[in-house]
Amino acid sequence: MNTESQVISKKRVSNYGEVYTASREVKAMLDLVKQETERIDSRFLEPACGNGNFLAEVLERKLKVVKDRYSKSQLEYERYAVIAASSIYGIDILEDNVLECRERLFSIFSSEYLDLYSSSYKDECLDTVKFLLKKNIIFGDALDFKNPETKKPIIFSEWSAVNGSMIKRRDFMLKFLVEKTYQLKLFNDQGSTTAIDEPVKDFPLVHFLRLADAEN
Secondary structure (H helix, E strand, O other), X not given: OOOOOOOOOHHHHHHHOOOOOXXXXXXXXXXXXXXXXXXXXXXXXXXXXXXXXXXXXXXXXXXXXXXXXXXXXXXXXXXXXXXXXXXXXXXXXXXXXXXXXXXXXXXXXXXXXXXXXXXXXXXXXXXXXXHHHHHHEEEOEOOOOEOOOOOOEOEEEEEEEEOOOEEEEEEEEHHHHHHOOOHHXXXXXXXXXXXXXXXXXXXXXXXXXXXXXXXX
């Protein structure tokens, strides 16, 4: 599908109010918070992400910063690029949008990464980002905080860099975050995440290139 198309079908517009934001408007809106879009670990949540127009632009901006600062060291680039990918969250009520958004974001990441390190790239890094996008871009209804089909609550993972190359994961119910008004602390990180003290699940520290393996 052409990512610049604003309407897939009249039926989807009628049933879901689905109209994509054009690239020009996306860039203009994100420029209003330009500093945050260029902060590598600043978290963004798009509650009706569609196929990822906003999230793709955010990821591209973050990866440009990572490239400019850390591309001379492949390991440093990988670490900060993974942090950038882990900071992007999306929800959509249409599953095909979710799948397309994940693929689109992964394509942006992999294209940049393989272009920089065509002969030395790591499959583990690609696997990690694919895993993160699967966890962070979710099929769900942001209005009732549930999966539209299973009716299970939406669970998001918080990924925090610890001691250089280690990642701490904690899972939270979206409904809890909203009701407790902690969502700004999770998705607009002001340097402190300790105020969110009731995770659904707490995970041990894992090396950033081993996140997918740890899940398995």
